[in-house]
Amino acid sequence: MTPAHTHLSADSVYPFDARGVAKRFRHAAIFGALDSLTPGETMRFVNDHDPLPLLGQLEARYGDSVTIEYRQREPGAIAIDFIRR
Numbered sequence: 768m769t770p771a772h773t774h775l776s777a778d779s780v781y782p783f784d785a786r787g788v789a790k791r792f793r794h795a796a797i798f799g800a801l802d803s804l805t806p807g808e809t810m811r812f813v814n815d816h817d818p819l820p821l822l823g824q825l826e827a828r829y830g831d832s833v834t835i836e837y838r839q840r841e842p843g844a845i846a847i848d849f850i851r852r
Contacts, residue, residue, distance in 0.1 A: 779808050779809070780808075780809045780810075780811050780848070781800070781804070781808065781809065781810050781811065782810075782811050782813065783796075783797065783800050783810050783811065783812050783813070784813045784814075785797070785812060785813065785814040785818075786813065786814060786815055794821060794824065797812070797821065797825075798828070801825070801829065801833060801849055801851070804849075804851035805851060806851050806852055807850075807851065807852075808850075808851050809848050809849065809850045809851070810848070810849045810851075811838065811846060811847075811848055811849075812845075812846065812847045812848075812849060813845065813846050814845045814847075815843055815844070815845070816843075816845065817840065817845050818845070818847075822835060822847075825849070831852065832851065832852050833849050833850065833851055833852065834848075834849070834850040834852060835847060835848075835849060835850075836848045836850065
């Protein structure tokens, strides 16, 4: 039997462009994407604004199991790596 989803490798980076997700579904979609990562995988989050409330929610929900690293932090251009540990 073939698995429904196969991760490419433990060090894979998966893009998540929040700008294309309806605002009312955005946080749920982000949590779902993070829940699907295995240790060592990264979700590269892209947005047009700094998601400070979301980062607080992520820290409360995931604690040390997700590392948050800014890759780009400029007005109108945010890229953050969420790394599953």
